[in-house]
Amino acid sequence: MQAQFNSIMQTQFESIRNLFGVQPGDYLVSLTDTPHEVLENPGASGSILFLTENKRCIMKTVQKKEKALLTELFQEYYNNLVQNPKTLLPKYFDCYPCKNRKITLSVMNNIFPTSIQLHQKFDLKGSTYKRKVSKKETSKKSPTYKDLDFMKKHPEGIFLENKTYDILFETMEKDCKLLESFKIIDYSLLLGVYFVRSDSTALDRNDANDFPSGATLAWTKNGDRLALYMGIIDILQKYDAKKKMEHCLKSVITDGKAVSVQNPKIYSERFLEFIKTKVFKKINTS
Structure with missing residues (x-):
C-alpha cells in the first residue's frame, strides 16, 4: 500500500x-x-x-x-x-x-527572482514577541527582517490595488484553511521587496513587463513603486504536545497572545489579520 x-x-x-x-x-x-x-x-x-x-x-x-x-x-x-x-x-x-x-x-x-537584487526581505508570522532581527542577522549582506522590523520600516504598510488585495487574501485564506485543517503552525510569509522608483500613485500596468515573472506591483504611501515577491514557507510544523508545552511556558513570561506558538486556529487568524492590516493596505486606483 x-x-x-x-x-x-x-x-x-x-x-x-x-x-x-x-x-x-x-x-x-x-x-x-x-x-x-x-x-x-x-x-x-x-x-x-x-x-x-x-x-x-x-x-x-x-x-x-x-x-x-x-x-x-x-x-x-x-x-x-x-x-x-x-x-x-x-x-x-x-x-x-x-x-x-x-x-x-x-x-x-525559488520564490525570489534571480535577475534582480532585492532591497529588503521579511519573514512574517504575525507575532510580536521577540520578532526582531538579530545583530548577527543584520551583519549579513542580505538580512531577513521580522515582524517588528517590518512595522518600523513600513509603519504605514504597503499599498496594493483593491483587486490585487482581494485576490491575494482570497488565495491566502484558502491556503491557511488547509494548513489549519492539518494542525500546522509556525509558517511565515516570506516577502521580498524591490524599490523601483518614486512615482505618483497612478498604476502603470506596463511596469509589470519590466520585472521577472511573479512580481506583484505595489507602492508605499509616499509613492515609491515596489515589486513584491512572496510565498508561504515552513509549512511542515505540527501543533503537537511539544509545541503546546512551549506555548504554556512562554505564556508565563509574556502575553500568551503575542508569542509565535499558538493553536492552529488562533495562529491562522492572527497571521491573516497581521498581513491584512499591518503589511498590506488597499488603495483605490479607479
Whole structure:
C-alpha cells in the first residue's frame, strides 16, 4: 500500500512540475549542476537550504516527522495547487531520501527572482514577541527582517490595488484553511521587496513587463513603486504536545497572545489579520 501511495506521489510531483511550467530538461539541470550554493537559514528549524546552480529551485533538508506530515497532507495539498494555481504555498517538485540518513531532501520553487537584487526581505508570522532581527542577522549582506522590523520600516504598510488585495487574501485564506485543517503552525510569509522608483500613485500596468515573472506591483504611501515577491514557507510544523508545552511556558513570561506558538486556529487568524492590516493596505486606483 505504501509503495502504491509513493508511486501516486511521484506522479503528482511530475504533475506539479508541469502545472508550473518546469520543463524536464531544466529540472534535471537544476538537480545535477554543481556546485549548489548553501543558503543561510534565518529560521530556528535547523534545516539546511541549497540554491541550485541555475537558481530556479531550493533544496531543503526535511526531518523524518516533517516528511511524515508532508505525506499525510499531500493529497489535499495537491488538490489545492490544482484548484488554486495562485496558491502561496511552496511548490514541492519532488523529495529524495538521503542515503544512510534519517532525512529527506525536498525540492521546491525559488520564490525570489534571480535577475534582480532585492532591497529588503521579511519573514512574517504575525507575532510580536521577540520578532526582531538579530545583530548577527543584520551583519549579513542580505538580512531577513521580522515582524517588528517590518512595522518600523513600513509603519504605514504597503499599498496594493483593491483587486490585487482581494485576490491575494482570497488565495491566502484558502491556503491557511488547509494548513489549519492539518494542525500546522509556525509558517511565515516570506516577502521580498524591490524599490523601483518614486512615482505618483497612478498604476502603470506596463511596469509589470519590466520585472521577472511573479512580481506583484505595489507602492508605499509616499509613492515609491515596489515589486513584491512572496510565498508561504515552513509549512511542515505540527501543533503537537511539544509545541503546546512551549506555548504554556512562554505564556508565563509574556502575553500568551503575542508569542509565535499558538493553536492552529488562533495562529491562522492572527497571521491573516497581521498581513491584512499591518503589511498590506488597499488603495483605490479607479
